[in-house]
Amino acid sequence: MTDERRKFKRESAEARKEALILATLELxxxxxxxxxxxxxxxxxxxxxxxxxxxxFSSKEELIIAAYEHHMNQMTDLTFAPGAAAGSARAxxxxxxxxxxxxxxxxxxxxALWASFLNKVQNDPQMKETHERTYAYFRDRLEALIxxxxxxxxxxxxxxxxxxxxIACNAVIDGLWLEGGAxxxxxxxxxxxxxxxxxxAAITGLDLMQEAGT
Amino acid sequence: MTDERRKFKRESAEARKEALILATLELxxxxxxxxxxxxxxxxxxxxxxxxxxxxFSSKEELIIAAYEHHMNQMTDLTFAPGAAAGSARAxxxxxxxxxxxxxxxxxxxxALWASFLNKVQNDPQMKETHERTYAYFRDRLEALIxxxxxxxxxxxxxxxxxxxxIACNAVIDGLWLEGGAxxxxxxxxxxxxxxxxxxAAITGLDLMQEAGT
DNA sequence: CGCGTAATTATGCAAGTGTATAATTTCTCC
DNA sequence: GGAGAAATTATACACTTGCATAATTACGCG
Numbered sequence: 001m002t003d004e005r006r007k008f009k010r011e012s013a014e015a016r017k018e019a020l021i022l023a024t025l026e027l028x029x030x031x032x033x034x035x036x037x038x039x040x041x042x043x044x045x046x047x048x049x050x051x052x053x054x055x056f057s058s059k060e061e062l063i064i065a066a067y068e069h070h071m072n073q074m075t076d077l078t079f080a081p082g083a084a085a086g087s088a089r090a091x092x093x094x095x096x097x098x099x100x101x102x103x104x105x106x107x108x109x110x111a112l113w114a115s116f117l118n119k120v121q122n123d124p125q126m127k128e129t130h131e132r133t134y135a136y137f138r139d140r141l142e143a144l145i146x147x148x149x150x151x152x153x154x155x156x157x158x159x160x161x162x163x164x165x166i167a168c169n170a171v172i173d174g175l176w177l178e179g180g181a182x183x184x185x186x187x188x189x190x191x192x193x194x195x196x197x198x199x200a201a202i203t204g205l206d207l208m209q210e211a212g213t
Numbered sequence: 214m215t216d217e218r219r220k221f222k223r224e225s226a227e228a229r230k231e232a233l234i235l236a237t238l239e240l241x242x243x244x245x246x247x248x249x250x251x252x253x254x255x256x257x258x259x260x261x262x263x264x265x266x267x268x269f270s271s272k273e274e275l276i277i278a279a280y281e282h283h284m285n286q287m288t289d290l291t292f293a294p295g296a297a298a299g300s301a302r303a304x305x306x307x308x309x310x311x312x313x314x315x316x317x318x319x320x321x322x323x324a325l326w327a328s329f330l331n332k333v334q335n336d337p338q339m340k341e342t343h344e345r346t347y348a349y350f351r352d353r354l355e356a357l358i359x360x361x362x363x364x365x366x367x368x369x370x371x372x373x374x375x376x377x378x379i380a381c382n383a384v385i386d387g388l389w390l391e392g393g394a395x396x397x398x399x400x401x402x403x404x405x406x407x408x409x410x411x412x413a414a415i416t417g418l419d420l421m422q423e424a425g426t
Numbered sequence: 427c428g429c430g431t432a433a434t435t436a437t438g439c440a441a442g443t444g445t446a447t448a449a450t451t452t453c454t455c456c
Numbered sequence: 457g458g459a460g461a462a463a464t465t466a467t468a469c470a471c472t473t474g475c476a477t478a479a480t481t482a483c484g485c486g
Contacts, residue, residue, distance in 0.1 A: 031247075118328060170411070174382065198380040
């Protein structure tokens with residue numbers, strides 16, 4: 001009746017790494033980076049803690065991998081729907097919609113963003129990932145606005161395009177933030193509606209009517 | 214030559230509590246809530262760790278006190294300039310300006326907000342503080358928008374006023390966030406300018422010209 | 427089927443954590 | 457100026473943390 005050594009199953013490196021990363025994201029969202037302990041992560045992934053060291057040379061490395069995984073997932077989610085289809089106006093609207101709909105708008109996504117912020121500002125590698133992702137978002141938004149304005153016969157100088165992109169990005173970020181922080185404060189579709197109205201008002205484009213292909 | 218016991222000076226309870234709270238905010242901004250250790254806080258406040266227990270019954274209580282202190286300071290800062298002066302339009306513009314100028318826009322303020330988010334979502338007392346502060350902001354903004362629209366002879370129904378307030382709040386939040394996250398990405402006054410333009414575009418009010426008293 | 431290797435578990439360690447409590451110092455009041 | 461009380465320091469303790477290393481197991485390959 002002595003304690004038996006735990007049975008286990010061998011998995012591929014990719015599967016194990018991904019499982020550990022997902023467990024890490026769960027714990028980071030709930031308890032912050034420091035609250036995501038090696039033991040807690042191992043337990044969540046149904047594994048003993050030593051295994052983490054086998055796949056990641058340190059907790060720091062696991063955290064960085066988890067952050068990159070999360071950021072990649074967020075960009076994939078945002079640009080999944082209607083990426084390159086239809087008019088510039090339709091694509092702009094799809095961008096707004098995707099950014100303001102679950103699972104992008106999500107308390108857990110917000111919690112992760114907040115939890116990683118400290119590390120992002122200090123760790124150079126995480127900072128690089130963050131700035132790359134942020135620049136990708138904003139450049140893409142600026143390109144969409146530029147194209148939509150030209151399409152409407154109302155081209156604008158570069159300086160103004162930059163400000164429009166910053167402003168639209170800010171509304172979207174702000175709505176994303178509030179939707180994640182107060183999930184029950186908004187009716188379904190309300191954030192999208194407000195987001196469309198706001199981007200339309202800022203740019204002077206009409207995003208509300210259903211567009212042709 | 215034996216180690217001498219440390220000399221100290223007695224301070225009032227208020228002064229000591231405030232010093233401890235300020236030290237706590239420093240460490241929380243740098244290292245997150247869990248990274249703000251009791252020993253670290255004591256060192257920053259130039260005090261030994263036992264003293265913290267003398268003024269706060271637990272670290273949790275100190276954290277909550279620090280959070281409330283920070284939130285109160287933020288609202289005071291936002292509403293300090295031109296609180297009740299001038300036309301509704303001027304007051305709305307003062308609100309935008311105050312929200313998008315240092316020291317409200319500040320990397321440290323953003324780091325604090327992010328660091329506290331986890332606890333805010335779990336701890337009921339912190340959640341209450343957060344929701345009260347948020348509601349205060351948005352109600353105030355909605356009242357300003359309502360008054361400014363009436364002043365301009367363009368009253369709007371309640372549902373629309375709510376959406377306008379949400380949208381304007383979102384732009385301001387988003388610009389605040391980006392200004393704190395990327396302090397060097399914006400020229401001085403640029404956030405204010407973009408914020409004014411955006412709120413003006415969303416509400417249809419003219420916030421750009423210098424208003425009369 | 428059995429051998430070897432890599433995956434996985436088990437155990438241990440030194441440093442750091444919050445908190446409790448005892449020892450000392452400072453300051454007020456008479 | 458001295459006694460008493462409150463503020464402050466000092467010390468200790470049980471627990472958690474990340475990391476290192478040894479012991480074992482599962483599985484592919486001959």
